[in-house]
Amino acid sequence: MEQPVGVEPSAVWPPRRMMPPILRGAFWAFIGFVLGDLATIAVDPFQGHPLVTEISALFGWAMAVIGWVLGVGAWEGVVLPLAGFSEPWAEPTDMRRYFQFSVDHKVIGIQYLVSSTATFFIAGGLAMAIRYELMQPYLHFFRYPDQYLTAVGIHGTLMMFSVATVALLGGLGNYFVPLMIGAKGTVFPRLSGIGHWLVPAGVATIILSPLLGYWTTGWRGYEPLASQDPGGIVFYYLGVFALTLSSLFVSLNLTVTIIFNRARGLTWARLPLFAWGMIAVSILNLIWLPEIQMTFVMGLLDRLVPMNLFNGVGNPLSYLSMFWLFGHPEVYIIVLPAFALWNEIIPVMAQKSLFARSGAIIGILFVMILSGLVWAHHMFTNMRYSEMFPFSFFTEMISIPTGFAFMAAIGTLWRARFRVSTPGLLILMSMFNFLIGGITGVFLADPPINLQVHDTFFVVAHFHYTIIGGMVFSWVAAMYYWLPKLSGRLYSEFWGKALAIVIFIGFNGAFSQMFLLGLHGMNRWVPAYPAYLQPMNYEVSLFAFLLGLGFLGHLIHISWAWRSGPRSPENPWHGRTLEWLTASPPPPHNFDGEVLVRRGFYLYDSDQPAGVVLPESTPDPAR
């Protein structure tokens, strides 16, 4: 719903006296909540309830989110122009632009990165609390078991919906995809702009959910337990709704941007791998995020009306199926960008042509396709054996296209002269971690084994290996790789590598032992467990604390380098993708001219650059 005729931005900021956007957003959100809540209470047929009921909280929340998004700037940036008013709205050029609604994809990207990093450390802090609790076989840190389960649920929900799905897509995707395809912007900048501000809203909703009562379901919200839980589960549904909406907006924007805004000469055959990863993820998001949203709406209705969709007289298993229909593609939503990053960074570090490029892309696309056919392997404990056949088949088959990412990476590394820089090292570590996650996935695909290790720490270890090991390690690698582009500054190789080794040891020390714990009979979602499991749990916790410290170290190091690291050369890695053709950090319009792509980005057989920036005058032939 964009208007092709842009409103001339005036140079005046602020246009008139107003509160700082974030404050105004919070204020409008508060007003929205009060209005929505009171309006619901006013028409509530069951008078005499407290001032905030689950139903009134629902409407209050909806109004609060609208108030928040409008307040941070969508009112001037989206609503007024759509209604035909031309509000003089110009983005400030200093730090303040990061604290309000923006239409610059680079600003949005950094906003997303900051939000998801902050959430990563909040949810990571919860993980530390969980590990501290599990150092003893009885309840000693958390006061109530449902408090522990809420911590587990918030940890999982935040990590999945506002870190793992968001950091690479909303953060790096928004920032780098337009640069990598030589575009001056995205097609729907306002959509991404709104998208970002839904993240703090969703995160706050989930963090505040205990206000309505501890919920015990973990991040999956299994029915019928969810209907039985206290009201916090309502905020779980709503928070996830806001966060998935955010990813949906970004996916839509990036897909259309990749299709329509590519530079001249950037054919599909030359599209950067990271863009391929992003488009694959976006398609998965576009299909499955509306699915989970509707599932959660049904869950809400089931609870609030109430209905009997998913309890004993309805069909609890249909909720499970609906959840995992989304839930399994979600795993690949998280990890496909990581696959793309491996093969994006490895050729640069090796200065060697990417091996079997089409294989790497086909791998990404086939994983994308197959990911919709495997969901029921999360429910082997609910299935007739005949139903297990197809799902174990597709689950095992999905390892084949996954292997293509390894094949391309290995082919590229073979007899290369690989620069073991911090990003290079982290990518190799990420490949190792994902290898373990993938191999243990083959065990899980076999139903008889699955029936033993399902719902145990074996599974916990498996998916942390794929998500932290695959996605988070690649994310950290990409942060170091692109830091010179984001900030124009370099980091310290010593500290980068030292901290990489710290997180590698912490991670593997913690999660490899969880496989053994699972095989030894440690089940999930427990704040207390039989005492024979304590020694290993104690060790796991120590390694987990090391991992937490390591991530904190990376945060401090990257923040330091971002602000005051040594100046970086224009193209420190000698990368050939288009983002290196412009200044660091890039100017508002990305490129001082028009980008022309001449050859593939992953060919290092000659010194000829892959793309050039031409002066603006060259006419643009219709595509």
Place this chain on the structure above:
Amino acid sequence: MTEIVIFGLVWIALSLAADLGLSQIKSHTMYFIISRQGHLAEDAFNFLAAFLIPVAIFVALFLVYTLIRFRASNGDAVRSRQQTVQNKLFVTVWVALSFALNILFWLHPTAADLETMFRRDFLANNRHDLVVDVTARQWEWIFSLPQYHITQAVNRQGLDALTLPVGRRVEFVLRSYDPFHSYDVQAAVIHSFWVPAFGIKEDVVPGETRYEFVTPTRTASYATNPMVRVQCAEVCGPGHAWMEAPLSVVSGPAFDAWVKREQKRQQG
């Protein structure tokens, strides 16, 4: 060529050593398994591991090998001398092997084991089973043995506990509801019936009755190995962690004695 030979030899040596190590511990890979079903899972686990260990070592070794043999001596960007973008042989072998392995895994152990499990479930094969009615409520396992008129098996402390005879097929009948409560559609949630030492779990879903067949293969008890316990594996609310019950697998005569004790206890 020398690179390939060196890499290949190291890989084969490491894989052989690792598989040899696996064969030493293969009766303990799932720690403590005492049921036919569990042994099926453990055998499958070992079978897959024997193949997957070389695969894992191949990639892991390659990453280490890269760090040693393929690293740039200094940090400068120098174009690699070798610029291969395609190698039909390598790709073909990779793809063919990954297909072969996955199809093998699906046929064996997956399909073969499912056949076995499926066959064990046929009622015709299960005529003289010991029937154990298992009721999962929040948060308790209630065991009753209708053939012996035991409505709720408990131990001396009055806590739910179950004793099974070794070598006899057991039919667990799994239901989730609260027998101490008038029927309420909201009052039952999904539990998961799991005996770690039996190597199998089954979700217990409100509104459904499910069956699970297990044959214990040796005597053991919660006191000798804590994996011999009934444990809820699916989160079912605040009491989930404590939803467990000790289990004993005993000889036939000992089981009969236990039945007598339980019957006596029931009569007060």
Place this chain on the structure above:
Amino acid sequence: MHTATKLEAYRFGFRLFVLTQTVPFILIWATAYLFNGLYVSPRLNQWTGAAESLALVVSGLCATRAVAALRQSDGAGFLAGFKAAMLLGLVNLGLLAYQWGTRFVPVSSRFGEIYYILTGVSAFYTGIGLAAMLLAFLRAARTGWGPHSYWDAEAAMTLWNFQVLMAVISYLIVYWI
């Protein structure tokens, strides 16, 4: 980027968005089949439902014709067409509100659950579609649109026609199949 390419991108993006919004409907339809099979409650009044759907179909035609008029620089025709479309949309919501008000299907019944979810979600999208048309209407009334700036009107029309299609399919599923 050329304005033509830009428009093409907007159009593609918007249609893609609309396509994603079929997913929630498909999920409810699947749930309806799962829970009810082909059962239709005998308490339903087929004719009220038919009137609701008819209002929407005619409304969709009005909106389409309105955008066509806009392409022919007929600003007044556009405003009239959208006004008619919005009125018919409100008629649809009014009829639905009447039906809900009579509670002729109990919420607690298996059929009632699906009926209320499906019609409720459909009404929600109808509301969104009406809001989008209203925005376009207000803006066109304020600034006067011509053949070169009809994208917002077209977007509102696309969304509206999508919702008409979803509502009609939902009608068939609830009332007939």
